[in-house]
Amino acid sequence: MLTIKLKYESSKENKQIIFNFQKNQNNVVKFLFNRLQEDETLSHRQLYNLARDKMNNIFIDSWFRDSAVDKARSMYSSMKESENKSVIFGSKKLFTKRCQHKISREKFQKEKVSPLYSLGEKHSFGNRKLELDVANNKILLKLTRDIKIVLSYKNNLSKTHQKYLDKLQELTKLKKLPLTFSIDQEYIYLTFDELELTGVKEINKKKNRIMSLDLNPNYVGYSIIDWTNQDKFKIIKSGILSNKEINDKQKDVRELKWELKKQGVDREARIEFYNKKNSYIKNKRSHEIVEVVKKLVNIAKSYNVENFSIEKLDMKPKDHGKGKRYNRLTNNNWNRNLFKNQLIKRLKFYGIDFYEILPQYSSFVGNIFFRNLRLPDQILASIEMNRRTYCFVQKYVLQNKEIYKVIFPSFCSNKKVISISLEEIGYDPNRTENWKDLYKKIKTLKIRYKVSLAEAKPPAGVFRLSSLKSLVKVFDYD
16 A cells, blocks of 8 residues: 655634544544454444444544544554554654653644544545545545535645556546545545556566565575476575664664663663664664565566565564574564565565465575575575475465475485585484484584575675665675
């Protein structure tokens, strides 16, 4: 989904009317959110009926109530996926300011009111509550049958967003695109499916060419491979994108915070310093994640990839037994959902099929089975994920009659290759006959089997992603 943010102008009277509608819908959203906390099995219709029958002094019409149900359900789903399992209506930043007495109670009560929300629908010209007039830089807001407000906005949009607005007006008039909007006292936000607006840009995909990723908090390893069968393949391109520098910066800020404490700097100054630096790193990390995804999708497009896969991770916050810093990296700093959602969204533009593949033992198998390639651990793991993706597609998508073993390559028929790798890491290859037994023994003996960046063959190039200011390093292996 893409959102265009427009700063609008209107009279004080009109803004007050909009604010009254905001507050009214907010009351409905809070009421429904609380009902979902009591019973999350409530259906859309049941929630709507509760808002209609149980609430007093609600003047918003049926469509704004229906949109409130959608918003409350969305907020509840987001809360369930988050670590805090709580929601602050307004924003955490605003709530913190109020607790610190940095803003008045009246200002807090006004600013915590969320924007008025209206869900889009195709058959009602995109949205029954809104009509675009792009030629005159105006938007007609239809709050009720009798209350209609004209909003004007400045034409200071980028060329891309201006093209989007022109296309939005055209498609909504033809009833071909839903247009969701929300509005507060300064801005109106137009949200739509970018893919429906622009359409799929088909590429000349090459059969059995797969791109797979190995993910961890510091590195993303990738490989593009052409497959003849699960034993015969050709590596087209591989590489690593490292965001370790960003994570190290956060560690440095945390250590500096404690250093300031030792120097006697007062608590409020330390907290202000930490929050400012931490906010910068958090925003920088999110920005870099999007840039990494753009880079990976551009590579997939350039090499005409048919299928794209990542690890199917279902990691809930927990103690991994590797120290506080590792827990912080995996539980708080990884931003897996942002990475995955951006990836799916951008792959759809080129019609590249996306899969999530089970990653069990992929790093171990990759480092043993493909060790002779002399590539780093992250790429070797991605090659194993690539092999599993090929097997998965052949067996479950294409319904190939030949039986493909998706989880592990054959241990017995590849004993020679495996033995060479085991001898290299100092383990007797005759002591085991299967992958699981081998994994347990190597872990028990604490033998280091992963090929580090320093031990692998040198990359073809090392450079910064997108600009010199980027904190992401790219290791390119051709």
